[in-house]
Amino acid sequence: MNAKAVGFEMNKPVLAVEGLTVSFDGFKAVDNLNLYLDRNEVRVVIGPNGAGKTTVLDLICGKTRATAGSIRFKDQELTRLPEYKIVRAGVGRKFQNPSIYENLSVFENLEMSYPGGRKVLGALLFKRSAAVVQRVEQVAEEIFLAQWLHTEAGLLSHGQKQWLEIGMLLMQDPELLMLDEPVAGMSVNERAQTAELLGRISQNRSVLVIEHDMEFVKSIAHKVTVLHQGKVLAEGSMEAVQSNPKVIEVYLGH
Amino acid sequence: MMTVLDKYLGGRQGTLGLLVLALLVLVVFPLVLDAFRLNMVGKYLTYAFVAVGLVLCWGYGGILSLGQGVFFGLGGYCMAMFLKLEASDPLSTKIQTTPGIPDFMDWNQITELPAMWQPFHSFGFTVAAVVGVPVVLAWVIGLALFKRRVGDVYFSIVTQAIALILTVLIVGQQGLTGGVNGITDLKTLLGWDIRTDQAKYLLYFANAGLLLGCIVLGKFILASKLGRLLLAMRDKEERVRFSGYDVSSFKVFVFCLAAAFSAIGGAMFTLQVGFMSPSFVGIVPSIEMVIFAAVGGRLSLLGAVYGTLLVNFGKTYFSESFPELWLYLMGGLFIVVVMYLPNGLAGVWAKHGPRLWAWRRARAAKAAALEVQP
Numbered sequence: 162m163n164a165k166a167v168g169f170e171m172n173k174p175v176l177a178v179e180g181l182t183v184s185f186d187g188f189k190a191v192d193n194l195n196l197y198l199d200r201n202e203v204r205v206v207i208g209p210n211g212a213g214k215t216t217v218l219d220l221i222c223g224k225t226r227a228t229a230g231s232i233r234f235k236d237q238e239l240t241r242l243p244e245y246k247i248v249r250a251g252v253g254r255k256f257q258n259p260s261i262y263e264n265l266s267v268f269e270n271l272e273m274s275y276p277g278g279r280k281v282l283g284a285l286l287f288k289r290s291a292a293v294v295q296r297v298e299q300v301a302e303e304i305f306l307a308q309w310l311h312t313e314a315g316l317l318s319h320g321q322k323q324w325l326e327i328g329m330l331l332m333q334d335p336e337l338l339m340l341d342e343p344v345a346g347m348s349v350n351e352r353a354q355t356a357e358l359l360g361r362i363s364q365n366r367s368v369l370v371i372e373h374d375m376e377f378v379k380s381i382a383h384k385v386t387v388l389h390q391g392k393v394l395a396e397g398s399m400e401a402v403q404s405n406p407k408v409i410e411v412y413l414g415h
Numbered sequence: 416m417m418t419v420l421d422k423y424l425g426g427r428q429g430t431l432g433l434l435v436l437a438l439l440v441l442v443v444f445p446l447v448l449d450a451f452r453l454n455m456v457g458k459y460l461t462y463a464f465v466a467v468g469l470v471l472c473w474g475y476g477g478i479l480s481l482g483q484g485v486f487f488g489l490g491g492y493c494m495a496m497f498l499k500l501e502a503s504d505p506l507s508t509k510i511q512t513t514p515g516i517p518d519f520m521d522w523n524q525i526t527e528l529p530a531m532w533q534p535f536h537s538f539g540f541t542v543a544a545v546v547g548v549p550v551v552l553a554w555v556i557g558l559a560l561f562k563r564r565v566g567d568v569y570f571s572i573v574t575q576a577i578a579l580i581l582t583v584l585i586v587g588q589q590g591l592t593g594g595v596n597g598i599t600d601l602k603t604l605l606g607w608d609i610r611t612d613q614a615k616y617l618l619y620f621a622n623a624g625l626l627l628g629c630i631v632l633g634k635f636i637l638a639s640k641l642g643r644l645l646l647a648m649r650d651k652e653e654r655v656r657f658s659g660y661d662v663s664s665f666k667v668f669v670f671c672l673a674a675a676f677s678a679i680g681g682a683m684f685t686l687q688v689g690f691m692s693p694s695f696v697g698i699v700p701s702i703e704m705v706i707f708a709a710v711g712g713r714l715s716l717l718g719a720v721y722g723t724l725l726v727n728f729g730k731t732y733f734s735e736s737f738p739e740l741w742l743y744l745m746g747g748l749f750i751v752v753v754m755y756l757p758n759g760l761a762g763v764w765a766k767h768g769p770r771l772w773a774w775r776r777a778r779a780a781k782a783a784a785l786e787v788q789p
Contacts, residue, residue, distance in 0.1 A: 222657060224653075224657075243661070244656050244657060245656060245659050245660055245661045245662075248657055248658065248659035249659050253657075254657050256653070256654070256657075260651055260653065260654040261651070261654070262646075262647045262650060262651055262654070263650070264646075264650070265643065265646075265647070269643065272640075273640075273643065273644070273647055273655075273658065274658045274659075276659060278640050279659055279660055279661075280661075280664070281641065281664055281665060281668045284639065284640045284641040284644055284665070285636065285639050285640070285641050286639070287639065287640035287641075329654075329658065333658070333659060
């Protein structure tokens with residue numbers, strides 16, 4: 162119901178990051194950053210190592226606390242919220258290294274992220290209802306793991322683990338999906354499948370991706386933001402960014 | 416019915432394991448041991464409450480508390496205060512300067528029952544306090560530390576410090592607590608003499624029943640989503656946190672639960688042994704209890720009970736025969752378990768138990784085949 166309400170005001174960004182700054186012992190990893198993300202948008206953040214890409218995701222999901230600035234998500238300020246409330250507000254985050262529960266099955270991994278039984282008592286009394294099973298199967302289908310439901314997650318290939326973690330986020334049906342290097346360690350085929358997956362799941366939500374693989378970036382990005390030394394160096398379509406002399410200098414000079 | 420068993424008791428094997436343990440403590444021990452030895456086993460089983468709590472909190476929750484003696488002691492002290500008040504009626508304390516107060520208070524020139532002791536006239540309050548006081552303390556410690564993400568070694572050190580502080584406090588406040596001697600000379604529970612053999616038998620069974628109850632509750636929790644969450648948190652805490660869970664609340668819960676189990680053990684200890692003293696509160700007993708759980712297997716609720724029994728049988732045997740060697744042996748045992756048997760005896764059983772069964776079954780089949788042949 163919320164999705165429709167926002168749909169009337171498409172111009173308003175889902176995520177508005179303004180003046181975001183974080184300094185670690187005086188070193189500004191992110192420096193007065195502004196970033197706006199629309200609904201249904203797939204945004205890719207690129208930049209050389211140490212540009213502050215992962216730190217930006219850390220700041221949005223609450224893993225790192227901002228020194229200054231604001232992060233507004235659907236008119237809710239995130240900078241002061243504890244991590245689990247940011248998740249419940251609708252922000253999902255995939256980590257750089259696949260972070261899954263290796264000794265649980267694919268099914269149990271997905272079930273763990275089901276938004277139910279999230280409190281102590283709720284978890285004690287949580288039942289694997291038909292709705293839960295249906296949702297797990299539906300997500301497993303989406304992430305190409307339908308036949309692997311009862312496999313121990315630790316036995317999956319690296320690429321499948323990446324998908325599984327994306328699936329775990331999908332279980333929560335987040336409105337903002339943040340993916341840190343989702344195709345790292347994937348084969349060419351898996352990359353193509355992932356691009357297709359991202360195109361599908363970006364419907365009705367916003368996706369923020371960090372990626373180094375330029376071919377992959379081209380295939381998914383609506384818009385690209387280039388970070389350099391914690392600041393936005395350039396923003397726009399892939400072509401515009403690639404022909405930007407400042408960007409070329411940073412990448413070649415690196 | 417079968418599905419209920421499967422779900423809550425760990426399937427056929429889990430149920431069987433529980434039945435074997437129940438048979439051992441409820442039937443075998445009472446039949447083969449005399450009253451004195453049985454009382455001793457009863458005492459060991461009160462430590463098993465702590466070990467079972469540690470399986471949940473340390474084995475599954477990844478929270479290594481080196482201060483479980485605090486909760487064992489608090490539960491025991493609450494019970495001891497009630498029993499002491501009952502033993503200190505004006506008639507039996509009439510030779511004191513102030514009759515009607517516990518003897519050690521009289522020795523410390525205290526002339527009036529302190530306010531802290533007043534509510535322990537009520538049995539209902541005492542039962543609530545046995546569990547309530549330790550759980551509230553665990554809740555406060557847990558909230559203060561887990562919300563601030565104090566974990567791992569730092570948490571263990573803090574719990575150890577708390578064990579030390581509480582010991583010093585109890586020893587120092589002699590007039591309030593009986594000091595280093597503890598609270599002794601406990602006689603009756605609601606008029607029922609707890610020193611007779613018959614009472615000791617009854618208390619033994621009550622204790623064993625409560626322990627089995629705690630194990631069943633533990634199994635229920637581990638079979639629920641909460642159990643899977645604990646494991647998930649232990650291995651990938653960040654992932655759980657960023658899946659929308661307030662990780663600290665689950666840690667606080669399991670820490671409080673372990674405290675409640677320990678406290679019940681402590682209260683049953685006081686009832687069966689007839690006293691409570693600071694020597695069950697401090698660092699050494701707290702670490703001993705971790706060793707019980709480690710030897711039995713920190714991932715096995717049943718293993719923790721066997722570990723506790725075995726280490727304590729060993730302790731009794733060795734400290735009767737070679738008193739000065741026991742501490743070295745205990746230390747050595749812990750090192751061996753940590754280095755070679757990370758999952759304790761339960762781990763050894765899980766690895767070799769099925770093979771033993773298979774071998775026996777194969778032998779039985781062979782024997783049957785031979786019989787069939789003419």
